[in-house]
Amino acid sequence: DIQMTQSPSSLSASVGDRVTITCRASQSISSYLNWYQQKPGKAPKLLIYAASSLQSGVPSRFSGSGSGTDFTLTISSLQPEDFATYYCQQSYSTTFTFGPGTKVDIK
Amino acid sequence: EVQLLESGGGLVQPGGSLRLSCAASGFTFSSYAMSWVRQAPGKGLEWVSAISGSGGSTYYADSVKGRFTISRDNSKNTLYLQMNSLRAEDTAVYYCAKDSRIAVAGRSYYYFDYWGQGTLVTVSS
Numbered sequence: 001d002i003q004m005t006q007s008p009s010s011l012s013a014s015v016g017d018r019v020t021i022t023c024r025a026s027q028s029i030s031s032y033l034n035w036y037q038q039k040p041g042k043a044p045k046l047l048i049y050a051a052s053s054l055q056s057g058v059p060s061r062f063s064g065s066g067s068g069t070d071f072t073l074t075i076s077s078l079q080p081e082d083f084a085t086y087y088c089q090q091s092y093s094t095t096f097t098f099g100p101g102t103k104v105d106i107k
Numbered sequence: 108e109v110q111l112l113e114s115g116g117g118l119v120q121p122g123g124s125l126r127l128s129c130a131a132s133g134f135t136f137s138s139y140a141m142s143w144v145r146q147a148p149g150k151g152l153e154w155v156s157a158i159s160g161s162g163g164s165t166y167y168a169d170s171v172k173g174r175f176t177i178s179r180d181n182s183k184n185t186l187y188l189q190m191n192s193l194r195a196e197d198t199a200v201y202y203c204a205k206d207s208r209i210a211v212a213g214r215s216y217y218y219f220d221y222w223g224q225g226t227l228v229t230v231s232s
Contacts, residue, residue, distance in 0.1 A: 015207040043222035050216040
């Protein structure tokens with residue numbers, strides 16, 4: 001199975017900060033990488049698919065980049081509603097796997 | 108509007124069985140693969156199983172292979188997860204998710220664009 005790692009596991013940031021989260025795959029997955037946001041007690045929400053495509057309705061402050069094994073989710077200017085946990089997920093293999101998550105909280 | 112509504116969760120003893128259902132509406136159910144994803148209390152997301160739109164292809168995580176069976180009834184727009192030989196480590200909120208696909212330059216990219224609200228399964232004596 002393809003293993004996914006994320007860094008950092010958590011971070012504290014202020015409103016208006018630029019935030020970057022990294023995701024790494026144990027083997028090359030081309031651009032088969034998605035990002036999700038999850039708030040406590042809620043289902044995950046798709047933010048980015050195919051590494052860099054913004055899901056409809058998601059604010060443009062979210063962006064994704066990368067290919068192969070290294071990927072990045074960037075929030076250009078953190079907003080109060082962005083405090084949440086973020087997960088990457090690979091869809092390269094037929095057995096999908098998620099990263100362990102990155103919790104973004106208020107500094 | 109796409110809606111996914113899970114049901115069937117509850118408390119079950121170790122070694123027991125449970126069947127989860129996910130009722131779908133707002134899209135052509137048979138045209139989309141579907142997945143189950145779970146989340147243990149305080150933990151991250153774990154993909155569990157997927158099934159093609161026709162039901163002809165199924166996929167499982169190693170952690171549930173041989174114990175769980177995914178199926179669907181396209182006439183009822185419903186997805187199922189039959190869970191047998193349940194263990195304490197299967198305790199989690201189980202989400203059903205719609206698998207969407209986009210084709211770009213000859214490649215197909217899959218992602219979960221809609222999720223249900225989840226149903227809690229607790230395995231405990």
